Amino acid sequence: MDLVLPCLDEAAALAWLLPRVPPGLHVIVVDNGSTDDTAAVARELGARVVREDRRGFGAACHAGLLAATADVVAFMDADGSLDPRQLHRVLDPLLEGADLVLGRRRPTSGAAWPWHLRVANKVLVRRLEDRTGVRLGDLGPMRAARRAALLELDLHDRRSGYPLEMVVRAADDGWRITEVEVDYGLRTGRSKVTGTPLGVIRAVRDMSAVLAS
Known part of the structure; x- marks a missing residue:
């Protein structure tokens, strides 16, 4: 099984994260233009590094x-x-017959998932249900599926709408989609996507475009 970690300046987080990856998972760190030691830390800790210049x-x-x-x-x-260490929560249901498994975030503290991001997420999952009939509690930043099936979805979004497009297309194709709870704590550093009001607006705009397409 492969684990994909999209990264932009995540050297500090990788130093904590990579040693905790369960045995049997091959880690692919995708360096999306980092200016810190993301690639070096990833290689030192045994991950394969792939560079993606398109931000x-x-x-x-x-x-x-x-x-x-x-x-x-x-x-x-x-x-x-x-x-x-909680990846088994999304991997086990997949091996038992699900097609796409999403990790529904369970905040370990109030600061881990600020209220404005929770509201944005709630709005999007409601719109997702209206669009597809699939009822979820979260868009699931921890997830698992089969590689060949994912490639057949022919996903086009290359910004913040990618995770949502995956669910929409999977639902349209009749996939068995399920979610499980995973712990969600404070991140290391500031988010590049939702760490600023402008970032939140861009993310919501990208996802809204997916739902409208």
Whole structure:
């Protein structure tokens, strides 16, 4: 099984995260233009490093998917907010018959998931349900699916809408989608996507475009 970690300046978080990856998972760190030691730290701790010069969360995720070779591929934010020791929670249901498993975030503190981000997430999952009929509690930054099936979805978004597009297209294709709870803690450093009001606006705009397409 392969684990894809999209990264932009996540050296500090990787130093904590990579030693916690369970045995049997091959880690692919996608460096999306980092200016810190992300690539060096990843290599030193045994990960394969793939460079993706096109900036964007979706671009990094898809580069990792293309680089993966295992039948099963997991994705996870590499900012230290999620514990890779809980990856079995999304992998086990997949091996038992699900097609896409999402990790529903359970905050370990109020500061881990600020109210404005929770509201934005709630709005998006409601719109997702209106669009697809799939009822979820979260868009699941920890997730797993089978590589060949993901490639057949032919995902196009290369920005913040990539995770949502994956769910929308999977639902349209009749996938068995389920979610499980995973702990969600404070990230290391500030988010490049939602760490500023402008970042939140861009992310919501990208996802709204996916739902409208």
